[in-house]
Amino acid sequence: MITVKQLTKTYGAHKAVDNVSFSVQKGDIVGFLGPNGAGKSTTLRVLTCYHPATSGTATVAGYDVLTQSMEVRRRIGYLPESNPLYPEMRVREYLDFRGKLRGMSRGDRAAAISRVTEACWLGEFIQRPIGQLSKGMKQRVGLADALLHDPQVLILDEPTIGLDPNQIRKTRQLIGDLAKRHTIILSSHILPEVEAICERLIIIAGGKIRASGSIGEVRNRIVGASRLIAEIRGPVQQVQDGVRKIAGVKSVDVHAADGWNRLHIGSDEGRDVREEIAALAARSNWGLRELRLEVGSLEEFFTQITAKAAGAEAAE
Amino acid sequence: MSSETQAGIKTVGGAAAAMRSGPDTSTGGGSLTMVWALAQRELAALFYLPIAYVVGAIFLGVTGWFFMNETLVPGQEASLRALMERMAGLLVFALPLLTMRSLADDYANGTIETLMTAPVTDAAVVVGKFLGAMLFYLVLLAATLLHVVLMASHAAPVGTVVLVGYLGMILLGGLFIAVGIFASSCTRHQLLAAILAIIILAIFTFLVDAGAEYAGYAWLRNVCAYVNIFWHFADFTKGIIDSRSVIFLGSGIIFFLFLATKVMESRRWR
Ligand SMILES: Nc1ncnc2c1ncn2[C@@H]1O[C@H](COP(=O)(O)OP(=O)(O)O)[C@@H](O)[C@H]1O
Ligand SMILES: [Mg+2]
Numbered sequence: 001m002i003t004v005k006q007l008t009k010t011y012g013a014h015k016a017v018d019n020v021s022f023s024v025q026k027g028d029i030v031g032f033l034g035p036n037g038a039g040k041s042t043t044l045r046v047l048t049c050y051h052p053a054t055s056g057t058a059t060v061a062g063y064d065v066l067t068q069s070m071e072v073r074r075r076i077g078y079l080p081e082s083n084p085l086y087p088e089m090r091v092r093e094y095l096d097f098r099g100k101l102r103g104m105s106r107g108d109r110a111a112a113i114s115r116v117t118e119a120c121w122l123g124e125f126i127q128r129p130i131g132q133l134s135k136g137m138k139q140r141v142g143l144a145d146a147l148l149h150d151p152q153v154l155i156l157d158e159p160t161i162g163l164d165p166n167q168i169r170k171t172r173q174l175i176g177d178l179a180k181r182h183t184i185i186l187s188s189h190i191l192p193e194v195e196a197i198c199e200r201l202i203i204i205a206g207g208k209i210r211a212s213g214s215i216g217e218v219r220n221r222i223v224g225a226s227r228l229i230a231e232i233r234g235p236v237q238q239v240q241d242g243v244r245k246i247a248g249v250k251s252v253d254v255h256a257a258d259g260w261n262r263l264h265i266g267s268d269e270g271r272d273v274r275e276e277i278a279a280l281a282a283r284s285n286w287g288l289r290e291l292r293l294e295v296g297s298l299e300e301f302f303t304q305i306t307a308k309a310a311g312a313e314a315a316e
Numbered sequence: 317m318s319s320e321t322q323a324g325i326k327t328v329g330g331a332a333a334a335m336r337s338g339p340d341t342s343t344g345g346g347s348l349t350m351v352w353a354l355a356q357r358e359l360a361a362l363f364y365l366p367i368a369y370v371v372g373a374i375f376l377g378v379t380g381w382f383f384m385n386e387t388l389v390p391g392q393e394a395s396l397r398a399l400m401e402r403m404a405g406l407l408v409f410a411l412p413l414l415t416m417r418s419l420a421d422d423y424a425n426g427t428i429e430t431l432m433t434a435p436v437t438d439a440a441v442v443v444g445k446f447l448g449a450m451l452f453y454l455v456l457l458a459a460t461l462l463h464v465v466l467m468a469s470h471a472a473p474v475g476t477v478v479l480v481g482y483l484g485m486i487l488l489g490g491l492f493i494a495v496g497i498f499a500s501s502c503t504r505h506q507l508l509a510a511i512l513a514i515i516i517l518a519i520f521t522f523l524v525d526a527g528a529e530y531a532g533y534a535w536l537r538n539v540c541a542y543v544n545i546f547w548h549f550a551d552f553t554k555g556i557i558d559s560r561s562v563i564f565l566g567s568g569i570i571f572f573l574f575l576a577t578k579v580m581e582s583r584r585w586r
């Protein structure tokens with residue numbers, strides 16, 4: 001449904017998005033996760049035909065964002081990060097205006113407005129001037145606009161930013177309901193939010209993709225990248241060679257001290273070799289006093305990325 | 317909206333991208349319904365804003381004052397010519413105040429993003445904004461017809477002269493509005509947009525008016541005279557439709573709307 005290939009976008013000399021590639025299948029609900037300034041909005045704005053990329057290509061529903069932009073725009077419902085609206089217009093008036101811009105007939109607009117009014121719980125507010133609405137209500141108006149033409153693809157840039165916890169809960173629930181009908185990309189800088197709503201995850205930081213896949217896959221990969229720590233008493237060389245021969249072991253670092261060897265063992269993704277090591281130690285009559293998997297968590301991984309990004313920003 | 321011109325501007329900011337992918341070949345996004353929807357919204361926004369009423373009230377008040385004190389006095393010919401020249405001078409300042417917010421406001425509050433990602437061309441947005449402001453101006457102009465009625469009760473003005481005069485007012489206002497929308501496309505600051513429009517308009521009216529009279533070289537005086545918007549407008553107030561003046565004012569409108577579209581397109585690249 002969406003393919004992005006080697007997308008780069010620079011602002012002056014600053015690379016906001018750097019050689020990003022990913023794809024989104026029909027019906028997916030994908031979380032675009034990254035700290036502030038990661039390049040999320042910049043990428044989404046290329047997909048929505050707001051601005052062109054410096055290099056690279058992107059297609060939505062098979063249409064190129066640059067050379068077939070009208071086709072792309074007809075198929076996307078977009079909620080920009082700042083949720084810009086016209087405060088002097090009434091909700092119904094605004095939605096009707098947006099329907100006209102999309103070339104919808106009077107009948108289609110009327111039907112669509114009642115549909116999104118219900119979907120976004122706008123009922124009692126439909127005749128109110130937008131300027132008088134609370135932030136959460138405005139967010140729903142923005143969402144209603146994005147849904148008006150029943151688009152194949154929904155692109156929501158930080159849809160819960162600036163909302164209170166109750167509004168966040170309601171908005172998440174609403175997006176969850178939408179997932180049945182639309183392909184959705186949703187950006188966020190909050191991991192639990194993406195976990196709560198999305199099936200798949202793309203982690204972006206500093207304009208580059210750091211991890212992507214289903215949430216389970218990404219978790220496993222990060223866990224797989226964790227390392228095993230073992231303390232074994234025995235002849236250094238034999239211990240090292242013995243461990244290295246175990247299938248799945250990729251690297252072994254040994255620090256010998258007081259007759260004990262402290263081993264840092266790297267293994268293939270998702271492979272746990274603790275049992276084999278215990279068996280080896282027993283067979284060889286070596287002492288074994290520690291055997292521990294240092295699990296990296298997704299939370300930790302994301303916190304590190306965010307801290308790194310914040311550090312880079314502070315250094316600038 | 318021709319694909320050639322779109323491709324042309326794309327080479328300004330991203331030659332590589334445009335050459336790699338070719339021009340935008342998708343069509344649509346400029347239907348009358350869309351343009352009309354944009355115009356209606358623009359007009360509604362103007363009626364909502366105090367600035368439009370203030371500008372409108374001052375414009376009508378001052379023209380009324382001129383009418384009572386300069387036109388409607390014994391011994392004057394039954395003509396709106398002098399009054400229309402006064403109005404033209406006023407509009408140099410009044411219309412930029414009406415148009416300053418048209419695109420600048422969308423850039424300032426972010427609604428430009430929902431506009432430019434909707435399936436409408438940038439040209440449709442510009443034309444819609446133009447028509448909206450034009451409608452407001454026509455309402456103002458209609459109010460000045462009161463002067464014609466008042467005058468007719470004293471001495472009959474020549475109908476065709478009045479009609480041609482108003483045609484001139486419409487073309488003149490159209491050009492001023494087009495310049496104002498161009499200025500508004502350049503910035504997110506309304507005041508800057510107004511100042512830019514007033515400067516451009518003052519150059520092509522007051523400055524070249526003086527230049528046509530006082531410039532040191534004959535050719536410069538000629539150039540000044542030719543680009544003088546007031547000079548082209550003056551024919552209309554006398555009841556003369558000179559095709560060169562119609563073309564000058566008409567192509568001026570198209571030129572500045574085209575420029576505004578190009579500015580919008582090029583701002584996508586920033
Ligand atoms: N219009 C712009 N001009 C210059 N730099 C920009 C502009 N928009 C964004 N940036 C920069 O590009 C980087 C990515 O921004 P953005 O895509 O908005 O990040 P995110 O949405 O992930 O918070 C940031 O460093 C930001 O400062
Ligand atoms: Mg953002």
